[in-house]
Amino acid sequence: MKPIWIVDDDQSIRFVLEKALQRENLPTRSFTSPREVLQALSLEGEDQGPQVLVSDIRMPGGSGLDLLTKVKERLPLLPVIIMTAFSDLDSAVSAFQNGAFEYLPKPFDLPKAVELIRRAVDESQREQAQSELQDAAPEMMGQAPAMQDVFRAIGRLSQSHVTVLITGESGSGKELVARALHKHSPRGDTGTKGPFVAINTAAIPKDLLESELFGHERGAFTGAQSTRRGRFEQADGGTLFLDEIGDMPFDLQTRLLRVLSDGNFYRVGGHSAIKANVRVIAATHQDLEKRVKDGVFREDLYHRLNVIRLRLPALRERREDSPVLTRHFLQQSAQQLGVESKRIAESAQAVLDQFAFPGNVRQLENICHWLTVMAPSQVIEPKDLPPEVMQQQAPVAEQSNVAVDALYSEPLHHEVSLSSQETGQASALLKAPPVVLNMPGSDWEQGFEAEAMSLLVAGRTDVWDTLVNRVEARLIQTALANTRGRRIEAAQKLGIGRNTITRKIQDLGLED
Numbered sequence: 001m002k003p004i005w006i007v008d009d010d011q012s013i014r015f016v017l018e019k020a021l022q023r024e025n026l027p028t029r030s031f032t033s034p035r036e037v038l039q040a041l042s043l044e045g046e047d048q049g050p051q052v053l054v055s056d057i058r059m060p061g062g063s064g065l066d067l068l069t070k071v072k073e074r075l076p077l078l079p080v081i082i083m084t085a086f087s088d089l090d091s092a093v094s095a096f097q098n099g100a101f102e103y104l105p106k107p108f109d110l111p112k113a114v115e116l117i118r119r120a121v122d123e124s125q126r127e128q129a130q131s132e133l134q135d136a137a138p139e140m141m142g143q144a145p146a147m148q149d150v151f152r153a154i155g156r157l158s159q160s161h162v163t164v165l166i167t168g169e170s171g172s173g174k175e176l177v178a179r180a181l182h183k184h185s186p187r188g189d190t191g192t193k194g195p196f197v198a199i200n201t202a203a204i205p206k207d208l209l210e211s212e213l214f215g216h217e218r219g220a221f222t223g224a225q226s227t228r229r230g231r232f233e234q235a236d237g238g239t240l241f242l243d244e245i246g247d248m249p250f251d252l253q254t255r256l257l258r259v260l261s262d263g264n265f266y267r268v269g270g271h272s273a274i275k276a277n278v279r280v281i282a283a284t285h286q287d288l289e290k291r292v293k294d295g296v297f298r299e300d301l302y303h304r305l306n307v308i309r310l311r312l313p314a315l316r317e318r319r320e321d322s323p324v325l326t327r328h329f330l331q332q333s334a335q336q337l338g339v340e341s342k343r344i345a346e347s348a349q350a351v352l353d354q355f356a357f358p359g360n361v362r363q364l365e366n367i368c369h370w371l372t373v374m375a376p377s378q379v380i381e382p383k384d385l386p387p388e389v390m391q392q393q394a395p396v397a398e399q400s401n402v403a404v405d406a407l408y409s410e411p412l413h414h415e416v417s418l419s420s421q422e423t424g425q426a427s428a429l430l431k432a433p434p435v436v437l438n439m440p441g442s443d444w445e446q447g448f449e450a451e452a453m454s455l456l457v458a459g460r461t462d463v464w465d466t467l468v469n470r471v472e473a474r475l476i477q478t479a480l481a482n483t484r485g486r487r488i489e490a491a492q493k494l495g496i497g498r499n500t501i502t503r504k505i506q507d508l509g510l511e512d
Helices: 011-023 033-042 064-074 086-098 111-135 147-157 175-183 206-214 250-264 288-293 299-305 319-337 346-354 360-374 387-393 423-431 441-457 463-482 487-494 498-507
Strands: 004-007 028-031 052-056 080-085 104-108 164-167 196-200 239-243 280-282 309-312
Touching: 004 011, 004 033, 011 028, 011 111, 011 175, 028 033, 033 052, 052 064, 052 111, 052 175, 064 080, 064 346, 080 111, 104 111, 104 463, 147 175, 147 309, 164 175, 175 196, 175 239, 206 250, 288 299, 319 346, 319 360, 346 387, 346 498, 360 441, 441 463, 463 487, 463 498
Parallel strands: 004 028, 004 052, 052 080, 080 104, 164 280, 164 309, 196 239, 239 280
Antiparallel strands: none
């Protein structure tokens, strides 16, 4: 194991920590200033760096917070513990913001300090093991004939600089293929090791996309306070991956065509041509031939991109790969969360194998992460599978029954549409007994929790607003259906004000 580095200008602090850690069979190495630490990292290399760094904040040779920032730039996964006097707790907040593992207030209790350092060591070893496993994990996997064709194509292109167009549905792994093409090319690990730079052209506003791709000069537009290198310059000597190229604005397609033709481009606001030594790999889930016919994608750019085309199969076209992918993602999720990997029963795997997976491999990965968090036991049974999988297996209810979605489901417009039929029909509706919804609390609450977890696992940052808006919309719709559209009466039954329900109807888009 690598040693714990202790940085403090106080010799007594260093001595006490050294002896305490040595009793725990933890090797140590001491420094008197941040400058000595940085020199050691520069001379010996990051591979010979510490397992954990314990540093004081205030030292004659420099600041522990500055040391934290510089060390994190070189070793982002290294746990750093900041020692501080009680008067320096404001600095401890800054330490956390800069990525410190924990702070240790002085004077400290020695057993608690050792326990904290031991936790940091365990965290460091876990992160290192996870990194090694990720490095050893295969980039892509699949035994299906369609995937074997893709692997063979990547092998044939391993010594080529040619432009490649990757097509396939969303979530099928197009960026993984692009990264594999780069890694095994003369620009990747087998050659000069140029950078791999990716940009999703559909995720960046049109006004900013040109600057993102080509960079800009200082003062080129409002807010351009300094010169900025674009993605083409960042990828110099390597590969630029243009994801969702089919959504690129038409006027920018002309500039991209120019770069692909002669390798030259101009920064926004610039007057000097810049040469781009970049291999371009593009990807799209759209039918580019149709977009060319519709006049929204340049035909000459299409032919320039479509030198070599690789089509990625959807997951439903390679169902034989589902079991091995499921096991892989369950292990991966367990490693990320630091828990024991779960196993999936054959019966549950059979259900998964029949699922359509509209989100393809990305959806399977999210489901495995969800199962790692939510499944109650180590063996995943069919009943543990998420709602979207089980709903596909559920039998269709008879028309005489009232089908009720979980509270988080999208609003159903027919539930609140007001009758515009004849007076007799309206009268019959008014005399009809109220509909009683058979919705046990535990069922909808579990569904609600499942949807919340699904959104959180997917990385959404609008979970609160999304779910609260759905709940409020469903409550208002149900109340309006119960009162035949009378808003004041619906507001009274819900226990809210008249102005509140009017405002909510407008905000939630329920006017119709």
